[in-house]
């Protein structure tokens with residue numbers, strides 16, 4: 388389905404981004420991985436996907452908190468692969484504290500990585516996608532792009548902003564062959580959420596299993612986590628011909644969280 392297409396997935400050395408990269412590669416796309424981690428581990432992931440799926444896989448270590456680096460990664464991909472078809476803005480970080488105690492440096496880092504990186508990536512990718520008359524931009528937002536929770540001021544602000552950006556870019560590219568949409572996952576069990584589970588377990592003196600159950604029962608009616616592979620499948624759908632007329636909107640994968 389995606390043979391001959393080139394996809395960048397930001398923050399794809401772990402969690403949801405890696406699930407998305409694996410799914411797009413399985414469907415035949417060449418992949419640019421991005422994110423932090425142990426160089427040996429990243430190389431294992433890169434060569435593993437290349438071997439298993441018979442696609443070309445590159446790694447770009449651009450820091451998503453640096454707008455110029457984001458723009459450089461897009462330019463380097465177009466230079467190396469000769470095209471760019473899919474941009475998945477997935478890299479993201481979390482930090483929790485009441486608003487009056489929220490460290491300004493954390494606020495800035497979350498806004499830079501979870502929101503501004505998508506702006507820089509999109510601004511650099513759109514001209515190439517328009518030239519090709521085909522492009523798919525998928526922003527990995529969150530249920531926290533639609534509703535709030537306490538102690539997540541920066542994250543909720545950034546994710547709401549990302550949905551606004553998605554709508555504007557959907558309008559600006561309408562009819563050009565380029566679409567821009569967001570995916571809003573509920574709880575997905577990744578290192579980002581594992582830390583929140585550990586915090587609950589430590590705070591309440593309960594086991595990891597009990598803390599995970601508590602996390603789910605508070606918000607997610609299905610009482611189960613979505614998987615990175617399922618989020619990858621949702622992104623793949625948005626890259627399929629069935630989604631040609633879907634733009635400027637969001638798909639929730641949240642076990643019913645935002646239906647409440």
Ligand code: NAD
Nearest residue numbers: 398399400401402403422423450451479529574575577579
């Ligand atoms: P994760 O911590 O497993 O992965 C985050 C990825 O981003 C890693 O590859 C990391 O190296 C990369 N990254 C972090 N800072 C970076 C930077 N400055 N430059 C480049 N890469 C950077 O987290 P995850 O749970 O897979 O989250 C991925 C996305 O999904 C995030 O945007 C997150 O907000 C969103 N999300 C996650 C959940 C969930 O329940 N896990 C729910 C909703 C939305």
